[in-house]
Amino acid sequence: MTATTLYAEAQTTAGRVRGFWRGEPGAGGSAAFLGIPFAKAPVGDLRFAAPVPVEPWDGVRDALAFGATAQRGDAGITLIPEPSVPGESTLNVNVFTPVPGDADAALPVLVWIHGGGYVSGSPASPWYDGQTFNRDGVVTVTISYRLGFDGFGHIEGAPSNRGVRDWLAALEWVQANIAAFGGDPARVTIAGQSAGGGAALRLLAMPAAQHLFHSAWALSAALADVPVDRSRALSARLAQLLGVAPTREGFASLPEEAIRDQQRKAATPASRDRLAGVRAVLGDGLSLGPAIDGDLITQPTIAALRDGVGSGKPLLLGATDDEFTMVTDSARGALRFVPASFALARLHVPRERRRAWLAGNRAQRRLGTAAVLGRFATDTVFRSTVVKVAEARGAAPTWVYRFSWPSPTRRWSLHCLDVPFWFDRLDEPHVAAIAGDAPPKDLAAAMHGAAVAFVRDDEPGWRRWADSPGVTRVFGGAASVPDVVPDGYASARALV
Template structure:
């Protein structure tokens, strides 16, 4: 399905400013008001004829440096005149993250708490278009809102104002510090969403129709927000792609911070950590959560048993209980939710070990991960097709299922009759073999022409698949039915995007293969 945008307000047209460069090409700008001052963005395409304006790097809080480094986000200073919003703002991600499946560049600078707004109707306060707010992934330690894949062009084309937000990462965002506010990264999400409530009408958006969405850690972030009483007034529906929950216990958070302090040679206090340069803590934060034993599998077992090391902490203040428990108690039950995963999020990680593992029985390999015997047997019985692909494929799928796919079932079950739709993304990458982590993102954003997409999706990714999943996203944001029966009405019902041509698009028990894990 190809969505069509609703009309803007009758008689309304965005204000456009023009300038000519030395080659006589015309650059068009757009302007909009914010609570802190007026901003200038850049038009892409023709205003009113399918084009949209990008406002980049608008601060929603003061730079979190100096005395504000470990503080709650503080509203930005106001400015006079018109502030340029023509380039991405600084990112909390520093330096070159190396080869990543999603291109997510780092931008230097201190003003890392900023938003990017993409809109077809800037300055038209009564346009009241629905709004999508995107939270990037990266395991809560990396990632960037400046990815070309997160550009809101396609959503703008379909009548949706789009916002991408930044937040503090790793220890700075989520580490436990005596004497400092907890969950600073979560507080950044809340502050950015409040900025949307206060300002998005001036960019043509409707603050009463905000959908939050994210992928991987970003998917975990939107599920965490859905399960937070303090966040309920800030959004109205949710889409979680490959949601990775953290739900770090207070004890675990304190232990990691204490170890980081020892590595840095300081006291585990606000003053102690503040005395350490940011880049030093970044260099040490991964070492602080590594297993101290020499067991090479200990880190994998830790991930499977405890989840991600840095991320939202159950602090007894802002976050009172684990995500699934809060959802089970009814938090967020009035809000529609769509969630799903790719079929083989992390299976590709073990491709290089395929030859070595071919002589190892799958049951023995799972035993090395301390999977109990009865669970092993049940899991292997439910995954016979994957087992025929070899032990590496089974182990990769098991990690995928524990970290991602079982979360879908637990969340959907916890919500009971609350409106919940479930899907799978099953189209295998022609370059990477599997329906792997991040592969669904350019389809969801309908940005298949972006140059980096070919590396993960090949030279001819199916546009009909992008139209299907992007169309479902637009439907949710608009408040429409996404197009298949909800899990909440018939538990197990799953939409399959990109499955075999001969297979049905909707199946009765799409996550049957993970039932031994839940």
């Protein structure tokens, strides 16, 4: 902050907070309120507890810097810049608004849930700044939640799905407080990418969350839906690796970093086969994430959607064309003479399934086996999920998109590439690494415009899936591809 910084204040249920302006108030400016706690710090006796409401404070609390993140240390080079912030009070929200303190403004609200495979990620990314949505009349909130084993691991004597409970607590905070920041609690859209997209779908499919939001947008949703027996098995293996009892007392006796260092090993199959881990993820899904606990979550996400949970809420979802091909691309030399069918067989894909999928992906086969494997992983984890969710929703208001623009620096329309376009944050310095020095601004205008229209009016601008099953808006496709195609995910249908 500088001597010329303009401050803004708002009243929350716990006390008054002070944020700061970027730009001029009332002239396109955006006020940021950072690191506002929605629950007590999850440390000590609260480490493995459900989130506990924060204690009220006297006076005005500064909300001028991002709060502590559940992600610790340097996460290394990631596609999305997501900094770690040290500290204990990791359950916090960031609010970006053009009209702080105006309870009568009643602007639509976007709540963003970050990704990171449920084990990493940060709400403090510059890509998630709500300034561009503020420009378009949308109040924006980014939320934090507990990650990895602390957030999602099975622990005897502790409440399950603590990270999910953090989402619910943050959304409760939004319901109680967003009017003070100019937002309308009756018009909240939840959105997220990767694990954040999975979170949006999981919340959409949870009866306990229905009162907390109006609509949802899921970008490249990574579902978990971990079966309880698998969750218990991971907990037992982790406890064995750490030399403690698989109980709340046992895990609480260890520092956070000790568990974090071993959780990946506990989730990796004990096998000398280098493909065992890949098969486990493609076949069984993620090991840490929302679990079917029989309490807060009683059904897998798609089953709950098929049963009509969330059917009254508008949903928009989609994926990039090649989420994972950047990974397999590094092996294209070694895979040059390996037949695609043989490679899929090594992943234990059943014969009829792989034949049907390969028949629907002849164009990808012409790009080589590395491209085939990347698309297969993409279809298994992300693109088939889009179709499954849309079909499970039946007549519910659902729209589907694809992001097809290939990165000039990474060759493919890869995981995370769509995020700065969705936020219209192409001028952020970190974007060039993934999108090149001159990413198309018209593509950002189209995708961000669809997001604003959906948040504001429940209508992104193309036909609903139920009105024309398969209909898909294509963002960034080749010049020969129309903006809207009749069956945008036809090549993934063999995996549905």
